[in-house]
Amino acid sequence: MTKQKSNTHSRRVAFVWLCVICVTAAGSYFLFARHRTSLQKVSPVDEPSVSTVSPQLPATTQPARRIPTRRLLFCDLSTNAHQGRLATVDLNGPREHELHFYDQLVCMRADFRGGNGICLHMNLNNPLSPNEAVIFDKEFRIKHVIPLAGVASRTRVSPNGEWGAVTVFTGVNSYASSRMSTKTTVIDIQTGTTLFDLEDLVVRNKGVVFKQPDFNFWGVTFTKDSRYFYATLSTGGRIYLIKANLATLQADVICENIECPSLSPDNARIAFKKRSLSGKRPTWHLAVLNLATLKETLLPEPEPIDQQVQWYDNHHVMYALPEFIVGKPVIMYTKIIAADGSSPFKKLLSNADSPVIFHEAY
Amino acid sequence: MYALDWLSRRRSRQTDSKKVSSTVWSLGFTSLFTDISSEMVSCILPLYFIAQLGLTPIQFGFVDGLYQGVTALSRIATGFLADRWRKHKEVALLGYGLSALCKPAFLFVGHAWEAVAMLIALDRTGKGIRTAPRDALISLYSDKDNLGASFGVHRALDAVGAVIGPGAAFLILSHAPRAFDAVFVASFCLAIIGLGILALFVDNRDHADPKRPVVVVSLKAAAHLVKEKQFLFLVIISGLLSVCTMSDSFIYLGAQHQLNIPARFFPLLYLGTSLFYVFFSIPFGRLADHTSRFAVFVGGHVLLLGVYAMPLLLHDNGLFVLLLLALFGAYFAATDGVLMAQAAEVMPSSLCASGMALLATVTNTARLLSSVIAGWLWNRGNIATSKIFMMSLTLAILMVLIRRKVTVSHD
Numbered sequence: 001m002t003k004q005k006s007n008t009h010s011r012r013v014a015f016v017w018l019c020v021i022c023v024t025a026a027g028s029y030f031l032f033a034r035h036r037t038s039l040q041k042v043s044p045v046d047e048p049s050v051s052t053v054s055p056q057l058p059a060t061t062q063p064a065r066r067i068p069t070r071r072l073l074f075c076d077l078s079t080n081a082h083q084g085r086l087a088t089v090d091l092n093g094p095r096e097h098e099l100h101f102y103d104q105l106v107c108m109r110a111d112f113r114g115g116n117g118i119c120l121h122m123n124l125n126n127p128l129s130p131n132e133a134v135i136f137d138k139e140f141r142i143k144h145v146i147p148l149a150g151v152a153s154r155t156r157v158s159p160n161g162e163w164g165a166v167t168v169f170t171g172v173n174s175y176a177s178s179r180m181s182t183k184t185t186v187i188d189i190q191t192g193t194t195l196f197d198l199e200d201l202v203v204r205n206k207g208v209v210f211k212q213p214d215f216n217f218w219g220v221t222f223t224k225d226s227r228y229f230y231a232t233l234s235t236g237g238r239i240y241l242i243k244a245n246l247a248t249l250q251a252d253v254i255c256e257n258i259e260c261p262s263l264s265p266d267n268a269r270i271a272f273k274k275r276s277l278s279g280k281r282p283t284w285h286l287a288v289l290n291l292a293t294l295k296e297t298l299l300p301e302p303e304p305i306d307q308q309v310q311w312y313d314n315h316h317v318m319y320a321l322p323e324f325i326v327g328k329p330v331i332m333y334t335k336i337i338a339a340d341g342s343s344p345f346k347k348l349l350s351n352a353d354s355p356v357i358f359h360e361a362y
Numbered sequence: 363m364y365a366l367d368w369l370s371r372r373r374s375r376q377t378d379s380k381k382v383s384s385t386v387w388s389l390g391f392t393s394l395f396t397d398i399s400s401e402m403v404s405c406i407l408p409l410y411f412i413a414q415l416g417l418t419p420i421q422f423g424f425v426d427g428l429y430q431g432v433t434a435l436s437r438i439a440t441g442f443l444a445d446r447w448r449k450h451k452e453v454a455l456l457g458y459g460l461s462a463l464c465k466p467a468f469l470f471v472g473h474a475w476e477a478v479a480m481l482i483a484l485d486r487t488g489k490g491i492r493t494a495p496r497d498a499l500i501s502l503y504s505d506k507d508n509l510g511a512s513f514g515v516h517r518a519l520d521a522v523g524a525v526i527g528p529g530a531a532f533l534i535l536s537h538a539p540r541a542f543d544a545v546f547v548a549s550f551c552l553a554i555i556g557l558g559i560l561a562l563f564v565d566n567r568d569h570a571d572p573k574r575p576v577v578v579v580s581l582k583a584a585a586h587l588v589k590e591k592q593f594l595f596l597v598i599i600s601g602l603l604s605v606c607t608m609s610d611s612f613i614y615l616g617a618q619h620q621l622n623i624p625a626r627f628f629p630l631l632y633l634g635t636s637l638f639y640v641f642f643s644i645p646f647g648r649l650a651d652h653t654s655r656f657a658v659f660v661g662g663h664v665l666l667l668g669v670y671a672m673p674l675l676l677h678d679n680g681l682f683v684l685l686l687l688a689l690f691g692a693y694f695a696a697t698d699g700v701l702m703a704q705a706a707e708v709m710p711s712s713l714c715a716s717g718m719a720l721l722a723t724v725t726n727t728a729r730l731l732s733s734v735i736a737g738w739l740w741n742r743g744n745i746a747t748s749k750i751f752m753m754s755l756t757l758a759i760l761m762v763l764i765r766r767k768v769t770v771s772h773d
Contacts, residue, residue: 011562011563012562014558014562015558015559015562015563018554018555018558018562019555019558022551022552022554022555022558023551025547025551026547026548026550026551026552029543029544029547029548030534030537030538030541030544030547030548033538033541033543033544034537034538034541034544036541077540083539083540084539084540130532149628170628213740
């Protein structure tokens, strides 16, 4: 009996030690991780002028208005508590690579056109319903916050800054769940209200109305007149490119196998991710479709890509891809590549996600 | 005449039921920590894939279903081996350990999503391995009088873990943004604590009740399990009832469609149901001990009829949503643990892990079938079509049970 008692006692002691070790290990790793997230820095890549970076410049001390220059807006993954905060960088201004940070806007995806922007934000203070779309103006002031039904996927603003489109993943509550779908809505930027769900569109395929319960839409891109948009429609395992009229909610199937379209500023080309199947698993690579000739060009980015890319200008495409090196933290690079496939990609910025050209002119 | 006498039998028992064994509490706490650990990871994995690795959910959608077969096979095989070697604890440890090791491994697989799929499959295999021997241990540490209460205690603690997990993950991420590795490490440490409780405070036990029949464990004996009429009856009925059990995501999607709940409140629906599950688990287990376990199990499916019917009849009211979640939580409390308690009673204790593995495999397969049927009907018609189908099938089964009960009592 006493032997059994001492056995129970030693088991309890062993358990207490186990708990101490585990809690200490988890706790110190957490502190290490918190410390580490505050160490990564933004830095331009492949550029000699790295030393001119001034990342500490606070957003409030913006210099007086300059002539509109080409600036890049992106989600900054470099630092501390504001991971994903919006930042802008001058690409060819007098003060090259001067960074501005907007701590109040922390985003997973962002877009900016026509003087207005959308930031897909995860509000961790509300863990039960954390997903929000934040609408902001060119001074980075928050105008509206719209709750979202799922994890952020894509967002676009129309060139006139009046409409926004947001795609979220719904039903992603557990990694074991096989019922995953997307939900795409168009919002009115001025009022911050939802105008319609893409499921409300009347879609025609070769003139015949076409509707299935498994319709899924994602990846909206607006035309330059802001009256139409292109998007991806998936049904029955097939992918369609559709073009829809914002006023009438009528849409037509344009062609197949163009996924996550992104119209070039002159609307002459569409950059998209091209799906290829190796076995049962899909992978995507970056490609460009010329709308006049319907010729597809695969771009020389060797890594698979799964996003809706942005245009740098009428001849270059921008995107962000993570780089994995064993034993090192994952680094997200913003890259640029010629849209005609004539030259390999160049790294533009490190620790920068969701890049978009920021037109100050509006 | 046969098999059904226990359906109608009312147990005359002393009012204060026996205390639940401390080993059952230990197993409950093992599950609590393991569930915090696994829910932490499963709630952030989609985020991790999308935000950090740049994968799409569609890519890991392929994983599901593909490995169901492997999980079922490993469950039955290890259930049998646990009985055969009389090492339920060690087999359960293997299962818990395998799942624990998968957590830090997520850090090293990078964006090779084949490897991610492999890990998820291994994690689920671990779950398949541990469930039957653990439930067998719970039954071996219980008596006829408190089987229901024991399973109630275990399931309540398990559900508490499922409630805490997501909160813990979000807490870490809000203090160290995008530090998914910290979540994986914390999850691993919690899993180790759960494993420690099992290793240190649970021992194997052969036969809790010497009056129960002892069977020599062999493949032949295990195969004879299906000839045990009461056990076979239970397997068939629970299998059939599982065919008319819609998966919870269908229930929530349906409720959302019909009651106009914003989709962003989805996680709240899961949380609410879990809380009611915790709340009802122990009382329902005790109720099952005092009345009839089978009746409580069948009664749970009557509650499910209410869950199906409510959104069809009523609209737009916060109180109804709460009632719906209460009913749904009560359904889980009345069926999950109670079914295993009933199974433990109608089979030889030396074969309980094998029997429970078989029962779990049958009900899981039936639920998979149910999802396919529900999805198909939903796509052809609407959510009401598939609900009405499920309700009619449940009612038909209930009618048959009642008729048989009447016939038997008239014999």
